[in-house]
Each structure stands twice: as structure tokens, then as C-alpha cells.
Amino acid sequence: MVVVGGRAAAAAGISARVRPGLLRAAKAAAGAKSSSSGSSGGAGTRRGANQTTADPRYEQMKQILFYQEPRTLPAASEEDVERHLAILRAEKIFKMTASARRRAEREARFAAMEAAYEALAEADPRLYEAACKKESSATFPRQMRVPTETPPTKIWDYLGAQAQQ
Amino acid sequence: MLRRGLPSRLARGARLLSTTRVAAAGAAVRAAVILQRDPIVLQQSKGFEAAADGYFGWLEYMSAEQFPREFFFKKGSSAEKKWLELEDARAAEWYFDPASKPQDKAAPGGSADAEPGKEAESGGERLIAVQPRETAADAAGDVRSLERRLDRTLYLVVKDEAGQWAFPHGEVQGEELLHEAARRALKEACGGQMSVWTVGRGPVGHCKAGGRTTFFVKGHILAGQARPVQPLASDFKWIAREEMESVLPAEYWAAVKSVLSTV
Numbered sequence: 561m562v563v564v565g566g567r568a569a570a571a572a573g574i575s576a577r578v579r580p581g582l583l584r585a586a587k588a589a590a591g592a593k594s595s596s597s598g599s600s601g602g603a604g605t606r607r608g609a610n611q612t613t614a615d616p617r618y619e620q621m622k623q624i625l626f627y628q629e630p631r632t633l634p635a636a637s638e639e640d641v642e643r644h645l646a647i648l649r650a651e652k653i654f655k656m657t658a659s660a661r662r663r664a665e666r667e668a669r670f671a672a673m674e675a676a677y678e679a680l681a682e683a684d685p686r687l688y689e690a691a692c693k694k695e696s697s698a699t700f701p702r703q704m705r706v707p708t709e710t711p712p713t714k715i716w717d718y719l720g721a722q723a724q725q
Numbered sequence: 726m727l728r729r730g731l732p733s734r735l736a737r738g739a740r741l742l743s744t745t746r747v748a749a750a751g752a753a754v755r756a757a758v759i760l761q762r763d764p765i766v767l768q769q770s771k772g773f774e775a776a777a778d779g780y781f782g783w784l785e786y787m788s789a790e791q792f793p794r795e796f797f798f799k800k801g802s803s804a805e806k807k808w809l810e811l812e813d814a815r816a817a818e819w820y821f822d823p824a825s826k827p828q829d830k831a832a833p834g835g836s837a838d839a840e841p842g843k844e845a846e847s848g849g850e851r852l853i854a855v856q857p858r859e860t861a862a863d864a865a866g867d868v869r870s871l872e873r874r875l876d877r878t879l880y881l882v883v884k885d886e887a888g889q890w891a892f893p894h895g896e897v898q899g900e901e902l903l904h905e906a907a908r909r910a911l912k913e914a915c916g917g918q919m920s921v922w923t924v925g926r927g928p929v930g931h932c933k934a935g936g937r938t939t940f941f942v943k944g945h946i947l948a949g950q951a952r953p954v955q956p957l958a959s960d961f962k963w964i965a966r967e968e969m970e971s972v973l974p975a976e977y978w979a980a981v982k983s984v985l986s987t988v
Contacts, residue, residue, distance in 0.1 A: 624793045633788045640821045651777050668983035669929075676928035676940060680903070683938050684754050690902045691927030701922045703947040707764045707876075711856045715765065715872045717948040719918060 755939040756906035757894035759929065759984060760881040760921065762946050762963060766858050768876050768988065783820050868962045871950060877965040878986045881951055882972060883914055883958035890972045892981075893958065894939055903928065907942040915961065916952035921945065932980035941984065 636644070681688040770778055798805035819826040862870035871879070882890045895910025897903065904926045911921065921944050928940035951961045962972070966985040970978050 620793075620796055624796055628791050628793070630790045631788060633784065634821055634825060634827075637822050637825065640825075647777060647780055650773065654773055654777070665983070665987060672930045672983045673928070676931040679931045679933070679938055680754075680928060680940055684897075687754065687897065687903045691904075691925075693926060695926060698925070701945075701947055703920065704763070704922070704945065705765070707767045709767055710858060711765050711860070711875050713854075713856060715856075715860065715875070719920065719949040 753937040754897045754903075755894050755937055756897050756903050756910055757892040757939050757941050758881075758907045758911045758921075758923065758944045759892050759941045759981070760911065760919075760944045760946055761986070762871050762879040762881075764878055764988065765875040769858075779818075780820050783818050786815060868964060871946075871963055873963065874965055878988060879963040879965055880969065880985060881915070881946070882962050882964060882969070883951075883953055884960040885914075885958060886956060888959075889974060890962070891974075891977060892941060895957075902926065903940055904942050907940075907944075911944070914954055914957040916954060918952055919949035920947040922947055930981055930984040932977055934976060941981065943984075 677688065677691065680691060769775075792808075794805070794808070798808065858875060860870075860872045860875065862873040867873060873879070881893065883893050885891055885894070893911045893914040895906060895913060897906040898909075901909070904923050908921070908923055911919075923942055923944040925943070927942075929943045930941045932939045932941075951963075953959060953961050964972065966982075966987055969985065970982075973981070
């Protein structure tokens with residue numbers, strides 16, 4: 561959850577500051593990398609003793625990591641904060657009710673299975689005993705697909721020429 | 726999970742009573758298959774959930790670090806164009822007080838420049854056609870189709886000899902087990918043109934009606950289609966849970982409704 565006040569404060573705090581320890585480490589790494597590549601790469605990368613031309617991408621990466629100002633949330637008025645808290649509360653209630661409904665459905669499904677086993681024990685003990693045995697190599701079939709955002713081009717496999725009855 | 730102790734003792738007790746009781750009880754046991762076609766597409770968030778997702782997504786977007794456009798995109802590439810289109814759509818969003826919305830939101834670095842039509846042709850891109858979530862079967866309302874209502878679980882119901890809609894069922898014969906009887910009954914009533922995976926060896930539900938008990942075994946259809954075999958099944962439908970109540974008899978529905986999925 562994004563908390564408006566905390567986030568804005570944190571963002572403002574680090575916006576203009578460069579993290580010096582990391583920058584030093586990056587410089588050292590860049591220096592080491594460029595010198596090693598210069599010695600192994602050949603004449604193209606080295607201009608002079610004090611002017612090793614490092615890979616320009618290192619500069620770009622340093623710029624991105626350390627010199628970019630992160631965006632801050634726009635200033636929130638009192639009404640905006642009230643709205644935010646109301647939305648947070650509503651979302652919490654929504655999630656609680658949805659989760660409680662799913663739990664109730666799960667428990668009802670299990671209770672139905674339990675009742676079925678008890679009824680089977682009463683009706684036919686031979687079938688009950690066989691049902692209680694554990695399957696030795698129970699695995700999910702390979703053809704079971706995971707649902708996706710949109711369906712595949714061939715939505716269903718009808719197993720042969722007699723398709724789409 | 727299941728308490729093995731007490732039911733096993735009950736079973737042993739029942740066996741001790743008499744063999745004729747067991748034989749009589751066995752004759753009244755029916756096996757049926759609750760055959761389901763699992764969802765093919767994911768559920769899409771609707772209503773409040775979708776609106777809340779939009780709001781929190783906007784907050785995250787607004788407080789995220791600046792995207793280094795020059796680092797990731799080649800100038801004038803189609804990927805950059807697509808990203809700029811998304812940014813333009815984002816720029817229109819504002820969830821705080823409308824009065825506080827910055828008016829001079831310039832489009833980030835010129836969106837529509839650099840030969841719009843050229844890049845798509847020269848790149849030789851293959852456009853992937855995304856299939857719609859609503860199919861022809863949805864439009865036609867074809868209840869026999871397996872391509873209807875892709876985001877829901879569909880269950881197979883057949884019209885049996887008595888003219889009632891029910892799950893495919895049959896009597897347990899001879900020495901066969903419950904899940905074997907269920908599979909055989911499904912094949913006899915709906916043809917062998919389906920690839921089915923029955924889950925486990927036991928029932929997920931039961932229904933007591935008129936002296937006989939029907940035990941339901943859960944199954945998933947992986948491929949193929951049902952082809953009803955005439956005396957046992959005259960017609961079939963693939964319907965979701967909410968469409969079942971109007972189709973099944975009242976006590977049958979009461980017995981199975983907690984077994985069926987709402988997703």
C-alpha cells in the first residue's frame with residue numbers, strides 16, 4: 561500500500577542527494593573495467609596514458625542510477641488524503657468479504673466430500689475401503705492448461721475430424 | 726485430512742453384520758461424473774476492484790523513478806512509439822483534486838514525429854493477432870459448445886431416460902470400484918470421444934433420492950466433445966454454476982451446489 565505522506569517525504573529526502581558510497585564504488589569498478597578492457601582489447605580503446613576511453617555506457621548508467629531525480633507524488637490536499645483513506649478502507653473490506661466468501665465455499669466443498677464418504681461407508685463398505693486407498697502415482701495430466709489473458713488461436717482440441725458437433 | 730479411525734471401525738462393523746446387507750446396499754449405489762471444462766481465460770477484475778487497481782496503479786506510476794528513455798529505446802523506433810502512446814494515455818489520468826492537475830503537461834519529447842508508417846513496414850514485424858475473450862459460441866448462445874464462457878468453469882449435464890437433466894450416471898456393476906463405474910457410465914452415456922481425467926478414487930458429493938444414492942466423482946475434460954448415446958442420454962449441455970439451478974431438480978441442486986465452483 562502506498563502511504564501518501566511517508567512516500568512523499570522519503571522521495572523529497574533523497575531527491576537531490578547522490579549516494580556517495582555507491583558512486584565511489586561505481587567509479588572504481590568503471591576504472592578497473594576500462595583499464596582491463598584497454599589492456600586486453602588493444603589500441604582502439606586507449607588514447608593516452610591518462611585518457612582511457614571507457615565504454616560510454618558506464619557514464620549513461622551512472623547518470624541514470626545516481627543523477628536522476630525521482631518523481632514525487634503531487635501535493636495531496638486534505639480531501640485527497642480523506643479520499644485515499646476511504647479507498648484503502650473500502651479495499652480492505654472488499655478483500656475481507658471476498659476472502660471470507662472463498663473460505664466458506666472451500667469449507668462447504670470439503671464438508672460435502674466428507675458427507676459423501678460417510679454415506680458411502682454406510683451404503684457400501686467395499687467401495688468405501690477402495691475409495692480410501694491412496695493413488696500411488698497421482699499427477700496432473702500434461703494436457704491441463706493454465707488459463708491466460710486471452711484464448712489461444714485454436715481454443716479447443718476436438719480430437720479428430722468430427723469437430724464441433 | 727479424513728479421520729480414518731472411526732469410519733474404518735464403522736465399515737468393519739457393517740461387514741460383520743451380514744453379507745446379504747452388503748449385496749443389497751451395493752445394488753442401490755449409483756456412480757456419476759461431475760465433468761468440468763476448466764476456465765481457458767483468466768477472470769478480469771470488474772467494478773470496484775478494477776477502479777481500485779487503477780487508483781493504486783496511478784499512485785505507483787506517479788511516484789516511480791523516471792524511465793530512462795534514451796537508454797532503452799533507439800530514437801524513432803517502433804518500441805519507442807508504443808511507449809510514447811502509453812505515456813500519452815497515462816498523462817490523461819489524474820486522481821487527486823482536478824484543480825491541482827498540472828495544465829502544462831507537455832507530451833514527453835514529441836510523440837508523433839519521425840515517419841509514423843515507415844518503421845512498421847521496414848521492421849518486418851509479424852503482428853500477433855490477439856484472440857477475443859468472447860467467442861462465436863458466446864454470441865450465438867450455443868450451450869453445447871465448449872468454447873462458450875471461457876472465463877468460467879462449465880459442467881456437463883445430460884438429459885437422461887426419465888427426461889431429467891443430471892450429471893452422467895450409471896449403476897455400479899459387479900466388482901468394479903466407484904471411480905471405474907463412474908468412468909464407464911460417462912463413456913456409455915456420452916461416447917468415448919473425450920479425454921477425461923477423473924480425480925482420485927472417491928466421491929466429492931452425494932445425493933440420496935428414492936432409496937438409491939448417487940455418488941459424484943470429479944472429472945476434468947481435457948479434449949474432445951460429448952456425443953450423447955440415445956437411450957441413456959438424449960441431449961447435453963455445458964453450463965456454468967449459475968445456470969444450473971434452473972435446469973436441475975431441486976433436491977439434486979441442493980446436493981451438488983456446494984461442490985460446483987463459482988469461478
